[in-house]
Amino acid sequence: MATRNLLFQVHHGGIIDRRQNGEYVGGKTDVYHEPYDEDHLSWIEIQTIMAKYGYHPGDLVYYRHPSLRMHNGLKLLTSDHDVLSMVAALQDQQVAHLYLVSHSRTSVHQSSLHDHHVEEDVSEDEEEAEARRLGLNDPFWKEVLSSEDELYDIDVNTVGTSRSKPAQPRSKGVESQVTVDDKEPQSSSDAEDEEDEGRNQDRSGPRWPEEDDIGNCSDMTPSDVLQSPVHSGDEGHHDFKFPEFQAVDLEKPKISVGMKFGSTAQFRETIRRLNLNIGKSIKFAKNDGDRVTVVCNTPKCPYRVYGSWIRGQQTFQIKSINPRHDCSRSYKNPIVTSSWIADKMMPLFISQPNVPIKALADEIKRKWGVEVPKMKLYRARAKAQFTIFGSHREQYAKVWDYCETLKQRNQGSCLLVRVERIAPELPPIFQRMYVGLAACREGFKAGCRPLIGLDGCFLKGPFKGQLLCAVGRDANDNMYPIAMAIVEAELKDSWGWFIETLISDLGQQPEGGWTFISDRQKGLKPAMEELVPYNDSRICVRHLYANFRDAGHRGVALKEKLWQAATAYTKRDFERAMEELKALSQPAYDYLKVIDPSQWSRAWFNTFSKSDLVVNNLSECFNAYILQARDKPIVTMVETIRKKLMA
Incomplete structure (x- = not known):
């Protein structure tokens, strides 16, 4: 079945006004220049679209359900799950409407209205300076702040981190909830103290999550996540930066959503090494030129990693991760192929091209805890020798x-x-x-x-x-x-x-x-x-005796007489040994008699x-x-x- 390409009609630069039934006012509408395959669409692509129009992490993005109106059809997008819900809601439609709201503008509204109620003793000059600093001299903001009506009502359930506290509304004209966990609410005095402290710091938006807040999970904790803070009015444009995988981290790799790779081969090797280190068996459920899906070999295990290429770039990126394994440790791992063994054990093969198979199996089990069949080890050694010595x-x-x-x-x-x-x-x-x-x-x-x-x-x-x-x-x-x-x-x-x-x-x-x-x-x-x-021309006596024995002349006595004749230094000693041999066995004597003694006895050399x-x-x-x-x-x-x- 052919997949669907989605176009995005992006509404940006405005706000959601409840006075007009939740309409998006004060902004522009553009069509995003690039369509997206619905199978490739994820939260990463939505963030890319937001960045294209100058929005940043912490800003809000909604989509409108095609069968509903603005006042009840706006749905907040915060994760891959929401993006999948949007794709399902669009059904056969090929155009999705996105509504972007800058969180910095909501913060400015809250701070300004609070100052209007609690700082009545501030002089006119100080108020004017503060308004200039916050950019409130704009006619749009003057109209907004002079209104007694509610401007919008937004539920921001996923913005912030587990360290954020529920903020209490500061004025009648603005309502905003920033909740991310199920902790008990603070007392009113605690909330006010925290808001007072926050007002003295940065008014540009919510605090950027620290490293500990970002999806820590088993062996997939991001080590060096490159993050950009929410922009302030005078900092200019900041793109959200995802971490790039470094080859030096391949021995003990860590991955995170958004991590970038130079190739699918590097991505596959990273996932293979990551699961091998923890004794898990995986397979590549989808492994084509555009996207790779990794799942666990154990049925019903929820582990899954999905990645695809970024449009217009030579960059492969992780789009989603479920790092949890419900399966037990695997000692027979199909991802350990003969080619993989030949590559990873190359230093051993260089020093010992004919390393014994048992020694090779023991070394692999010691390093990775995996048992490998003998035939696979033979093939691995042959491939390594081909690489070292050529065809x-x-x-x-x-x-x-x-x-x-x-x-x-x-x-x-x-x-x-x-x-x-x-x-x-x-x-x-x-x-x-x-x-x-x-x-x-x-x-x-x-x-x-x-x-x-x-x-x-x-x-x-x-x-x-x-x-x-x-x-x-x-x-x-x-x-x-x-x-x-x-x-x-x-x-x-x-x-x-x-x-x-x-x-x-x-x-x-x-x-x-x-x-x-x-x-x-x-x-x-x-x-x-x-x-x-x-x-x-001499005959090797050891081989002469082997033929002598194979001819039926067996026995220790016959063997001793043959060697006495071969090592005799004089012809008299040679003749004596031959006569003694003749006394023991006439056929044995006849067998040696026909062979020139100058070819096998010292006495005749x-x-x-x-x-x-x-x-x-x-x-x-x-x-x-x-x-x-x-x-x-x-x-x-x-x-x-x-x-x-x-x-």
């Missing part, structure tokens, strides 16, 4: 630039990228990347043993793949990374490409050539037989490698060393590993 797909487009940067910063480095094209008109697809830093290569050739361990490990990103590495052993028998490659899988072709590039990158081989040790991964053995058939290593734990240590980098996008992963190598 896996997008980083493949930056590989070329990254390689060129490394070549400039570490001159002499070998960085190769291999791509494949499905069709000439299609962009290339990443296939492989070789990373050989000049500093690592030269250090290996200058101070390490001529032994190279080869191994591979899985990548954990969305595009998978394998990371192949070549690791040496320095003079202290510590691991020394030489080069690495990112390939599609452990295949003969990929291993062959990596070994061929590595041999070319290392250059001239030392005396006796390079010695390789590996786990005999898939595709590695045929690649080495094809590319380096004359180089020494040559001395050019300067190492008697029988296990490939160097490569295993390197794989564990880079574990935290293997799930990152490709450029971030390589850069993380480079930093670890350079540390």
Whole structure:
């Protein structure tokens, strides 16, 4: 259903005269320039219209019921409830009549008439000066003050605060009631004393409410409410100023009616954080580009906050608040989304990108008292990692630039990228990347043993793949990374490409050539037989025993004999261990007999490698060393590993 736009015919600058059946006299009538959607209309918009015509907080505004006359159809507007009643009363009509009355003019009438009765001994000069000060020389006021008839009869039930006292009428010609609570009336003498005191202060209008008078309620007490006092005759124009929300208050926010925000996102986050701090679950019942309505997730809970954009401004404003929650504390809050967690826990994710899910859940529960499902935490961590490291797909487009940067910063480095094209008109697809830093290569050739361990490990990103590495052993028998490659899988072709590039990158081989040790991964053995058939090649005994056991040769005795043969320093000791193994199990002996002992027993190793290593734990240590980098996008992963190598 289409909503209705309301026009306002505003009567301003006059008074309500009971001599003329409550007609509005002495003023002007204008049509407010901007129509308002009835669904957006609130007490805030009415105050905006009043300010447009020079009226201020404390002044009065009435609307006329369309089916009644002036003497019985004027209704005072003081709140959103009254505005809703006005909209309902207008029914299908599109024009509303507003009548504005300045409270300062009513105060002047009261004070002037009181002075006329009780200050008869004042001299003529003093009376004339006082009249000039109050602006009573105006012909309008002279006519008003000379009349014995009643000018108006107004019931101001909502003006003032809980600290205001009921004022007694000061003259027969004026009646005004300013009551806001149900306290017992004061005695006549008390009221007169208070009025005498008030007359010596400010005659411009009622006292502006202090901070304590403004809708204090639970966690929504306004902290810095910007208020403007009622204007006096010589102060000029003062606009009513509502508080603006400051981002620094977001940890412990407080809101109030009229508070302004720079965006709906800021408003939503403020309401979300406010209710999260008190353990309440909310939802956005209406959440479009123009207005936002927030209600409690618990049925029949009266909590409600409504806000909308101010016409003609880039300002979002709270129009109404019911801050009362009748529901109990909620430990499962749907407003805590994975995106919200990723944003709020970003400092933790930056310091620990792979923070354990349990630790993340415990930290969220400690800070906000909310229990979050595990899958939501996994998604939150993934989103945070995306923000920190970027997109896996997008980083493949930056590989070329990254390689060129490394070549400039570490001159002499070998960085190769291999791509494949499905069709000439299609962009290339990443296939492989070789990373050989000049500093690592030269250090290996200058101070390490001529032994190279080869191994591979899985990548954990969305595009998978394998990371192949070549690791040496320095003079202290510590691991020394030489080069690495990112390939599609452990295949003969990929291993062959990596070994061929590595041999070319290392250059001239030392005396006796390079010695390789590996786990005999898939595709590695045929690649080495094809590319380096004359180089020494060792088998990691730990993996040899794993295959030996899987072949059915189990038992502690067989295991001990295999390791005795592998670690024997002389051929005689090797033969003795093999004979003892044969006595225990002929099939086990036959299994090992067909494997060249120079690949797995120290007794048969040559001395050019300067190492008697029988296990490939160097490569295993390197794989564990880079574990935290293997799930990152490709450029971030390589850069993380480079930093670890350079540390």
